[in-house]
Amino acid sequence: MSQAAPRHAAEGTADVIVVGAGPAGSATAAHLAQAGLDVLVLEKATFPHDTDRGNNRGEALSPRAVRELITLGVPTDGWVRTKGVRIIGGGMRLQVAWPDEAAFPPYGFVRSRRELDQALAEHAAAKGARVLHGVEVTGPIKDSNGRIVGVEARRIDDEGAKVGFDTPLVIAADGAGSVLAQVADHESEQPEMYAVCATYSSPRSNDDHLESWVEFPTPDGGEPMRGRGWIHGLGDGTSTVGLTVREDIAPADAANALKRWVATMPSEWTFDDSTMQGEIEGTRLPAGLIRGPLYADGLLLVGDAGACTNPFTGEGIAAALESGRLAAQVVVQAFARCDAAGREQVLASYPDAVSGALGGYYTMGRWFAKMIGNPHLERWAVKYAVPRATTMRFAVKLMANLGDTHGRNADDRLLAALTRVTPAA
Numbered sequence: 478m479s480q481a482a483p484r485h486a487a488e489g490t491a492d493v494i495v496v497g498a499g500p501a502g503s504a505t506a507a508h509l510a511q512a513g514l515d516v517l518v519l520e521k522a523t524f525p526h527d528t529d530r531g532n533n534r535g536e537a538l539s540p541r542a543v544r545e546l547i548t549l550g551v552p553t554d555g556w557v558r559t560k561g562v563r564i565i566g567g568g569m570r571l572q573v574a575w576p577d578e579a580a581f582p583p584y585g586f587v588r589s590r591r592e593l594d595q596a597l598a599e600h601a602a603a604k605g606a607r608v609l610h611g612v613e614v615t616g617p618i619k620d621s622n623g624r625i626v627g628v629e630a631r632r633i634d635d636e637g638a639k640v641g642f643d644t645p646l647v648i649a650a651d652g653a654g655s656v657l658a659q660v661a662d663h664e665s666e667q668p669e670m671y672a673v674c675a676t677y678s679s680p681r682s683n684d685d686h687l688e689s690w691v692e693f694p695t696p697d698g699g700e701p702m703r704g705r706g707w708i709h710g711l712g713d714g715t716s717t718v719g720l721t722v723r724e725d726i727a728p729a730d731a732a733n734a735l736k737r738w739v740a741t742m743p744s745e746w747t748f749d750d751s752t753m754q755g756e757i758e759g760t761r762l763p764a765g766l767i768r769g770p771l772y773a774d775g776l777l778l779v780g781d782a783g784a785c786t787n788p789f790t791g792e793g794i795a796a797a798l799e800s801g802r803l804a805a806q807v808v809v810q811a812f813a814r815c816d817a818a819g820r821e822q823v824l825a826s827y828p829d830a831v832s833g834a835l836g837g838y839y840t841m842g843r844w845f846a847k848m849i850g851n852p853h854l855e856r857w858a859v860k861y862a863v864p865r866a867t868t869m870r871f872a873v874k875l876m877a878n879l880g881d882t883h884g885r886n887a888d889d890r891l892l893a894a895l896t897r898v899t900p901a902a
Contacts, residue, residue, distance in 0.1 A: 491517035491607070493808060494628060494644040496614045496657060498522075501780025501797035502650030503597035507549055508805030510605035514812060517642065518606055519630060520598070521613035533755050534674050535709035535717035536590050537687050538794050539877045540581035545798035547582065551600050557712035559585040559687050562873050566691035573873045578889075580881035585687070587709045593794075612640075616660045617647065617776065625775035628657070646811075646824070648777045648804060650797075653763050655782035670791050673731040673759035674719030676711075678752040680745070684710035690738075705790070706738060718748055721762070721791040732757045764788040765843045766836065771828040779804050785835070788842030789876040796835065803830045837896040838878055 493509055495502045498520035509516045537559070538546070546553060561574035577583040588596075602608045611633040618627035618641060627643040649657040690706035704722035711717065720735045735757065739748045763784035771778045779785070780797035787796055807830055811823035871888045874880055880892030 489641065490643045491515045492644065492812065493517070493646045493648060494519060494642055495606075495648045495650055496628065497650035497652060497780075497782070498598040498601070498608060498610075499594055499650060499652065499780065499797065500597055500794050501782070501785075501801045502648070503594070503601040504545070504549060504798045504801030505648055505650060505779055505804050506601040506606040506608070507597070507604045508802055509808060510601065512805065512809045514809065516601075516606040517644070518598070518601060518608040519612045519614055519628070519642065520608065520610050521633060523610045533676050533715075534590050534719070534758055535587050535676065535711040535715070536593055536794055537707070537709050537792065538586040538588065538593075539792060539879070540575050540583065540585055541878055542795035542798055543582050543585060544580075545795065545802060546586075548802065549600065549798070551596060553586065557587045557710070558685065559587060560685050561687070562877075563686040563688045564691065564869055564873075565688065571869055572686060573870050576870075576874055576879055576881075578881050578884060578886075580884065581879055587687070587711055589711055589713075614651065614656060615639075617657055618643070623774060645820075646775055646777065646808065648779060648808075649782040650779050650801070651782055653761055653781040653784075653786075655778070657776060658768060658778055658782050670721055670723050670762040670764055670786075670788075671726050671728070671731050671759065672719060672721045672762055672791050673728070673735050673757060674717050675735065675739075675757045676715050676717045676754045677748045678714055678754065679710075679716040679747050681708065681716045682710045682714050683712055684708070684716070704734075715754055716746075716748075728759045731759055762786045762791045762793070764791065765839045766831065769828065771831055772824055777804055777808070777824065777827055783831070785831070787876075787878060788839055789878075792877075795878070799834065800831060803827070803834060806830070835878075841896070 492515040495506045495509075495516060495518045498506075498518050502518060502520070506516045506518045559575070561572060564571045564573065575581075575583050575585060598608055612630050613633055614628045614630045616629050617625040618629055620626045625647050626645065627641055628647055629639065629641055631637045631639050647657065649655050651657060688708040690708075704720055707719050707721070709717045709719075718735070718739055720731065720738060722731060722734070726734075742748050763781060764786035765788035766784050768778065768782075768784040771783050779800040781793055783800060785796035785800045786793040804827060807823060807827045811820045814820045814823060874888055875892060880896070881889045882893050884890070884893075
């Protein structure tokens, strides 16, 4: 970290600099550019992603995520739609349709992460954001008062040449391991979940339901593995198989757990080493808003950088898009103020905006994660809850955050009441 940029980049100033062109960063940039702000997005990768970077995994987008895409105006013609979730556990297979209500569209999407990132980055650029690829941000630039006034970076395609970019506001959308959040001393609790997945050529590719396994047989018939498993068909001849565990686990152990689970699956699904596309991917999931503050001293956090992942499921796309929209709404109002003090006052309201939208629900999710971590309670839930269709319809709505706050159904009223009385995260 330094007090001045090493070399001022030709593109070097903007109203707002967004670091990272994943779902959170591109969504934020698109909203801001559409509102008329000068937005510069810095992304270390190039699109389409190089194959050695991975990102060929299938991402499941819930109806909540689809609602954000519709609001943003992202073209989704030809994207693979899902009708609901198939839940497997306790010797049962139960298919639950996405709720068909006013608040959310009655369908989801599955899209490869590579294609999703590219579509969102291109949409941000179409809205007027400047997107620079091959620029890796290495840290913030601070003034003499400790306020962030820009970022330092290196150009990957220019022998690592160091450059500086100036801005009154930096938005960190650089993922769970956010360099900016760590260097700027934004505190974070230890992530409570770890996800690992692999993509295979498979005849199950055209499955129009997400598949969620709530218990996992082992090849030797021993104690079932704990966590949640999932299978997403991408509609292109491949399927992604993944495992999310709610405990501290070494990456190698998580990969081995995935392999043991896959080994129990029918051979006709063709989930084996000979059909694997690329390598096993894994990441820690900072969920439930465990990092903070979400805004301070010129740095604002969105998506995984702000630990916005859903603590019930480990799904992060909906929250990435939603936090980007909330951030943009606050930033646009801040830039309408005529003085620095007024602008800062508005920016400081961003954590409350996120807490108001997600805080109570995320607190419930963290409580749920702790309860379901009890093996006895977990076995009871699998045995008695999974076989009951009404219970699982409510569970899907709860875990995907699809409650309609203005809905008249009993489950919507119950979810709304629980969210209101639960302390914000």
